Structures are given as C-alpha cells and as structure tokens.
Amino acid sequence: RCPQLERVIHCRNCDVFTQAGRKLLERELPKAYKNEWTDVMAAEKEEDLPGTISVVIFRIEEEWLALPTQVLAEIIDPENLRSHSLPHRNNPILIGIVNVHGEIQLCVSIRELLDIESINEKADRKVLKRMMVVNSEGGQWVFPVNEIYGIHRIHPKTFENVPVTVAKAQSTYTKGIFNW
Numbered sequence: 649r650c651p652q653l654e655r656v657i658h659c660r661n662c663d664v665f666t667q668a669g670r671k672l673l674e675r676e677l678p679k680a681y682k683n684e685w686t687d688v689m690a691a692e693k694e695e696d697l698p699g700t701i702s703v704v705i706f707r708i709e710e711e712w713l714a715l716p717t718q719v720l721a722e723i724i725d726p727e728n729l730r731s732h733s734l735p736h737r738n739n740p741i742l743i744g745i746v747n748v749h750g751e752i753q754l755c756v757s758i759r760e761l762l763d764i765e766s767i768n769e770k771a772d773r774k775v776l777k778r779m780m781v782v783n784s785e786g787g788q789w790v791f792p793v794n795e796i797y798g799i800h801r802i803h804p805k806t807f808e809n810v811p812v813t814v815a816k817a818q819s820t821y822t823k824g825i826f827n828w
Contacts, residue, residue, distance in 0.1 A: 701804060705797040705828065706780065709764050712828070717799055721781040721788055724748070729779055729790070731755045746790050748781055755779075755790045762821065802826050 656662045703714040733744040743755040759766065781790050807824035 699803060700801040702799055702801050704780075705800050706778075706793040707795040707797070708759050708762075708793055709767050711762075711764050712797070713758075714800070714826075715782065719782045719784065721783050723796060724779045724781060724790075726777055726779050726792060743792075746779070748788070748790060751788075753781065753788050753790045755792075758791045758793075800828065802828075 650659070650662075652662050652664060653659075659665045702717040704717050704720050705712060705714045707713070729746045729748065731744040731746045734742065740760040741757055743757050745752050746755045747753075758764075778793055778796050779790055780793055780796070781788055806826045808826065810822045810824060
C-alpha cells in the first residue's frame with residue numbers, strides 16, 4: 649500500500665503518479681522505433697483508383713473466391729456458433745441452422761453448392777476457419793470458409809472473362825476472374 653493513498657484518495661490525484669506519467673511520456677524514443685515509423689511514413693501509399701470495387705477474398709478448400717463487401721454482414725469464429733442439423737433433411741448443401749446474435753440463420757455449404765473438391769488441409773498452411781454471414785435479398789446466409797484473406801480493391805477493367813469450361817457448367821455463379 650502506498651503511504652500517500654490516505655491523503656490523496658486515488659492514485660490519479662498524487663504528484664508522484666503524475667510525475668511518473670510525465671517521465672514515461674516525455675522519455676526519448678528508441679532509435680529502432682523512430683526508424684520503423686520513418687519507413688512506414690515514407691513508404692509509397694497505394695492510391696484507390698476511381699471506380700474500384702471492394703471485395704472480400706476468402707478460400708474454400710483450394711479455391712480462392714471473392715464477394716462484394718456490400719453483401720458481407722460479418723465474419724464469425726465457428727467456435728462461437730453451433731450448427732444444428734434439420735431433421736429429415738439430407739441435402740448436402742444445407743448444413744443446418746445457426747444462432748447468430750439471437751437470430752436463426754440458414755447455414756449452407758458453398759463447397760457443395762459450387763462442387764468444390766474436398767481436400768485435406770496441409771500441415772504447413774496456416775488455417776483460420778471462419779463462418780461468413782452474408783446478406784441477400786432473401787435474408788442472411790451463413791457458410792463456412794477455410795480462410796479469409798481480407799478486403800481488396802479491384803478495378804473493373806482488370807476482370808477477365810470466365811473460362812469456357814466454367815461458363816458452360818450447369819450452374820455457374822462466376823461473374824469474372826481477376827489476378828490477385
């Protein structure tokens with residue numbers, strides 16, 4: 649216990665506390681810290697080109713996919729969600745239902761919907777499994793992803809046409825591809 653505490657009632661009222669705080673904030677910066685922030689501030693910044701589209705990039709198995717960020721509601725750690733299967737339903741696309749902040753949402757398998765081949769995760773790959781919650785005209789949908797890269801901006805001119813093998817598929821959801 650501090651002997652000054654009875655007199656000042658709280659540390660923030662003490663001159664010793666105030667002086668220690670000033671000493672901490674007014675100390676000389678370490679050289680490595682100055683150099684690191686000088687490099688950060690001097691680095692050339694990426695400029696957003698007018699007309700770029702913001703997308704969230706994620707991976708399902710070995711396939712990297714992207715959706716417009718406007719449809720993304722949130723990303724949730726799967727440990728915080730428990731999916732419940734629906735009785736008498738054996739559709740591989742419909743995983744079940746999940747409780748997202750007190751609301752029941754349908755959980756679907758994009759892997760099954762897009763017919764993405766299942767693989768075993770490589771031991772050397774860092775995997776951060778997540779659940780994506782997206783908005784659509786019919787409400788919200790939840791689906792598991794193997795990894796989320798993040799948000800990326802692309803210009804519509806960088807989109808390439810969908811390969812013929814994908815475009816002629818029975819059910820294609822691909823609108824375009826881009827180099828990333």
